[in-house]
Amino acid sequence: MNPDVRMRGFPSRAAVAVALNMLEQRISPLPLETIALQQAPARILGTDITAEVAIPPFARAAMDGYALRASDTFAASAQQASELDVIGEVLPGRPFSGEVGTNQAVRIMTGAPLPRGADAIVPVEAAEEVAPPHVPTRRVRLFEAVPPGRHVGQIGEDIALGAVVLRAGRHLRPQDLGVLASLGVGRIPVVRQPRVAILISGDELLPCGSRPEGYRIVDSNSIMLQALLQRDHAPVQSVVMVRDQPEAVSEALKTALRNSVDAILLSGGSSVGQEDHAPRVVAQLGELALHGVAVRPAAPFGIGFIHDRPIFLIPGNPVACLCAYDLFVGPAVRRLGGRCSAIALPSGARDEPYRSILLPLRHQINSVVGRLDYVRVNVTASDVNPLAPSGGSILSSTTRADGFVLVPAESAGHGPGETVRVFLYD
């Protein structure tokens, strides 16, 4: 190999928009799978759900009180009570087997089925039960006239039979699962979560949990990527350290693909140096669709496809790794999982993992036209402050930072006082 070429950097770098557009075109949500409601929190619903029963399935009391015929209360008022016989009581678990006749009432609890014959409820606050000694039948005095239907929850009042209760694509909330349970739904179709393999390349790296030793440093990308993927509901199937040799990288990719992963994150060896085997190996096994992006600090990022499955070539540099995940890998993984309708730069939209706020800049941010910059910043109550320029290798800058600002490719930077959108890490 010509030593000039192997150290010269990328001949050209794709615009961020080109990379995002490629992911948008080539990545689709995974097929559906059917799971129990207990497994469904925060999953993405795969189909519309239609109510096969009405909720409530029977007329029920909306308040504690007395179930009766409304017509028996028409003469009642605060000054002049109507008095009825109390012939029983009904609880949610214990229906009333008889029928309510004229001048009769049944004590009823919220949620209990309305007894036959009754058509309204007088709430307990407008009633006074009288139980004279030695009289077998209790009586109730009512101080309010009620129309038929008052305080009765009618059949289908909450959910009508046949109604579409939830739409496909819904990010399932806790209360959605409650509604589904009410409807008698026990299992639902959801978008399958992407299974991801993480490959870590770099002979200088010791596995997470080791102590740095001599010139060997500890891999920090795999644990960071695992946590990011966990946040994005993409179970990590395997984490493998790979030797810096083309055969080793090739074998690791093939093994991951045999294990039916939906995406592979290959960290390290993604650039154009002589130890950067990943791009060539991906090109041999499938397609190296894009290599090198006009973004700082994640320029040596690449996208490949093998058997239609995306392979992300992620810079080994830890800040670049985070940047590449935030801009490209995260949206792609969320798209696979049905969580992201469009693959685009964070814009403050609701489907992003980071909350965002608008704040004025305290200091200048310099950038270059044609390159997108991912700038770590601190946030105060009144402004935002770029961290002193630090290399992509300074991972601690991302723990000191409160979030990041994106300087778009069209911009040469932002001046003091200019309002920018900050994406908050927390």
Place this chain on the structure above:
Amino acid sequence: MNPDVRMRGFPSRAAVAVALNMLEQRISPLPLETIALQQAPARILGTDITAEVAIPPFARAAMDGYALRASDTFAASAQQASELDVIGEVLPGRPFSGEVGTNQAVRIMTGAPLPRGADAIVPVEAAEEVAPPHVPTRRVRLFEAVPPGRHVGQIGEDIALGAVVLRAGRHLRPQDLGVLASLGVGRIPVVRQPRVAILISGDELLPCGSRPEGYRIVDSNSIMLQALLQRDHAPVQSVVMVRDQPEAVSEALKTALRNSVDAILLSGGSSVGQEDHAPRVVAQLGELALHGVAVRPAAPFGIGFIHDRPIFLIPGNPVACLCAYDLFVGPAVRRLGGRCSAIALPSGARDEPYRSILLPLRHQINSVVGRLDYVRVNVTASDVNPLAPSGGSILSSTTRADGFVLVPAESAGHGPGETVRVFLYD
């Protein structure tokens, strides 16, 4: 029992602030436990972490280029190259064993240790390697003068030895775990997650996954509470359906406590009716600290303590259950897990589970002074719209809603056009 009393409702209701203050006083974060980094995503760090190694632990290249003595470049310029012997190369995984002398350079890759003798790097972009045929030693032409230290990442530049890198109480980000891994930390102390038992009372209820049948409806609270607790990082240890009998409720509470749960959520039977055994049973086994809160729709909420462990009496009504969770149980559970510095109403602070936005109201919201209202709302791009008043039993209102507005106890409501804070469910 006097039938008047048993249906009369609460003699008085505690202000929401009183309930929150009680939880604030009596609930503290759980003790620490030590776990592997792989288990630590999104956990709460238990102690400050100090760097026991410097990062980087050795001087390293910040760019691809040539390691050399800066003094050998002082005469170089774009017009007039300095030419040095290339005596070897150094990669991150493969240190250079020799020493760089005068007029010598070593090819170096980003991240590789700076060879002995070298004190600066000329980047590859300012160099041109020449390899004349039949000459054993390659040479490099340099077009840039660099001062000592240029493009060298010094020892401790990222993290100094002894520096506090993360503080106790930190909600661990993906990149924090990367930093910890870099430092050789494999296990960390974190706040233990609360283990929670869910007890569901109500003879009319069928277990989640059943189809509603006759007058029996399906329990929707347990699955909703499970999902809420999962979101709040509180593993659910057990979900048990309990008969509407005092002995059954008592036995279920004792069993849960024997299994070392940190909190119990008891749904149903929390009010003052004859089937509402929970308050009396809790009072018998421990302390019923508060029963009845001035909030709509979760008035029949209560807080008890048995052996210092909180028991939450949650209304069976599903919307009231959600409201009680959002206002009281969630903050308490997050506090147990070290996730919440103060137990207070959602206020838009960053530690809340719901994002919030400010928007003007389209329609009036009516409330009552002395009572806090939890109002489900829809949100448009320009305003917020309260859902048509619906009973606490209408769980589908919480799936149709985009979020909720809290009308404080001091207020009788909000008028059209008034700006309110909306807490978004998604």
